[in-house]
Amino acid sequence: xxxxxxxxxxxSGVAAADAFxxxxxxxxxxxxxxxxxxxxxxxxxxxxSAIAPLFLDQRLSALIRTDLDFLLTSTRLIPGSNRVYEDxxxxxxxxxxxxxxEDAIQNQYEFLIQRMGGPPLFSERRGHPAxxxxxxxxxxxxxxxxxxxxxxxxxxxxxxxxxxxxxxxxMNFFRHTAYFLVAxxxxxxxxxxxxxxxxxxxxxxx
Amino acid sequence: xxxxxxxxxxxSGVAAADAFxxxxxxxxxxxxxxxxxxxxxxxxxxxxSAIAPLFLDQRLSALIRTDLDFLLTSTRLIPGSNRVYEDxxxxxxxxxxxxxxEDAIQNQYEFLIQRMGGPPLFSERRGHPAxxxxxxxxxxxxxxxxxxxxxxxxxxxxxxxxxxxxxxxxMNFFRHTAYFLVAxxxxxxxxxxxxxxxxxxxxxxx
Numbered sequence: 001x002x003x004x005x006x007x008x009x010x011x012s013g014v015a016a017a018d019a020f021x022x023x024x025x026x027x028x029x030x031x032x033x034x035x036x037x038x039x040x041x042x043x044x045x046x047x048x049s050a051i052a053p054l055f056l057d058q059r060l061s062a063l064i065r066t067d068l069d070f071l072l073t074s075t076r077l078i079p080g081s082n083r084v085y086e087d088x089x090x091x092x093x094x095x096x097x098x099x100x101x102e103d104a105i106q107n108q109y110e111f112l113i114q115r116m117g118g119p120p121l122f123s124e125r126r127g128h129p130a131x132x133x134x135x136x137x138x139x140x141x142x143x144x145x146x147x148x149x150x151x152x153x154x155x156x157x158x159x160x161x162x163x164x165x166x167x168x169x170x171m172n173f174f175r176h177t178a179y180f181l182v183a184x185x186x187x188x189x190x191x192x193x194x195x196x197x198x199x200x201x202x203x204x205x206x
Numbered sequence: 207x208x209x210x211x212x213x214x215x216x217x218s219g220v221a222a223a224d225a226f227x228x229x230x231x232x233x234x235x236x237x238x239x240x241x242x243x244x245x246x247x248x249x250x251x252x253x254x255s256a257i258a259p260l261f262l263d264q265r266l267s268a269l270i271r272t273d274l275d276f277l278l279t280s281t282r283l284i285p286g287s288n289r290v291y292e293d294x295x296x297x298x299x300x301x302x303x304x305x306x307x308e309d310a311i312q313n314q315y316e317f318l319i320q321r322m323g324g325p326p327l328f329s330e331r332r333g334h335p336a337x338x339x340x341x342x343x344x345x346x347x348x349x350x351x352x353x354x355x356x357x358x359x360x361x362x363x364x365x366x367x368x369x370x371x372x373x374x375x376x377m378n379f380f381r382h383t384a385y386f387l388v389a390x391x392x393x394x395x396x397x398x399x400x401x402x403x404x405x406x407x408x409x410x411x412x
Contacts, residue, residue, distance in 0.1 A: 003333075020330050123222075128337050129334070130386075131334050132334075132338060133336070133338025136397055184336055187342075191343055
């Protein structure tokens with residue numbers, strides 16, 4: 001049987017070694033050892049407006065390094081259209097419809113900071129990433145993966161606080177991970193179906 | 207709604223801060239920066255024989271640092287009874303019945319090495335840990351968590367290459383994680399049931 005990893009590599013076109021090249025060095029440290037680049041990226045992923053220049057202000061930058069709450073508050077104040085939440089495809093928008101944008105941004109950047117060598121902010125607040133488990137309610141298809149990656153590529157393109165080399169590594173990680181989740185989602189749905197059918201057959205009158 | 211993290215803390219009796227105290231330092235480095243303590247632990251978890259003294263041989267230890275394959279081969283050669291695979295409870299044994307002991311040992315110590323600050327051996331070979339997703343096929347109940355923890359406590363007790371302080375931190379992590387998986391398993395099963403019921407109801411004649 002083909003493993004999740006094999007499927008992810010085949011479908012994404014990214015070998016595991018390239019996907020996990022993010023672990024060759026410490027991306028969090030190489031980007032300055034602050035949450036800012038990841039906050040920029042996740043904000044750009046969910047929000048179309050370019051807010052990066054604001055954070056280049058040195059006084060704000062100093063605040064941000066010690067006060068993530070302030071940062072979250074400030075992102076709420078910045079006007080701008082939504083990227084993912086206003087996607088032209090309804091089926092894609094619906095994946096995000098149950099979560100508040102501010103929460104989605106925080107969940108994503110805390111995960112990314114943790115995964116790229118920074119402090120384990122996500123696990124301290126929410127536990128293990130459990131990527132497949134947490135994506136279980138959504139229909140993570142090849143098409144959904146491509147649309148997510150399309151937005152992430154655009155978000156990366158507009159994030160000035162991340163250098164070109166890190167962007168390549170991160171995109172390889174994202175591409176491989178997106179298809180890993182397609183494979184994982186398929187696997188858990190197949191398992192559920194077999195349970196479901198047995199259950200339905202044994203209790204037909206209910 | 208209570209989060210997975212809240213349920214894990216309530217059921218395990220371990221606060222998130224204590225569970226993730228493993229991240230306060232780098233346990234992999236503090237244990238010598240080699241796979242050996244983790245290989246010892248996972249071998250002790252699945253195998254009852256005390257193999258630790260063998261690895262204290264300096265020549266073997268040097269080999270082990272550079273050759274995990276050799277190590278795996280050597281663990282296969284050591285006679286000893288099985289711990290988890292020969293558990294007195296059939297329902298617990300069955301959780302492991304589909305996996306080869308050598309694979310189970312390698313999966314566990316590669317995950318632990320990666321999670322405790324060492325090289326990302328697990329992800330390079332198998333992808334994201336995806337703890338909830340990978341445990342989806344098994345009925346991870348409170349009772350199963352306690353039995354798993356019982357064996358892990360015994361395995362830790364007999365692993366001389368791990369110091370007392372690290373053992374406390376690791377056991378807190380294991381206890382919290384075991385119940386995090388109980389909560390995650392419950393969550394994905396509930397999601398499956400609701401899908402299952404809708405499916406069954408709409409196609410009663412099948």
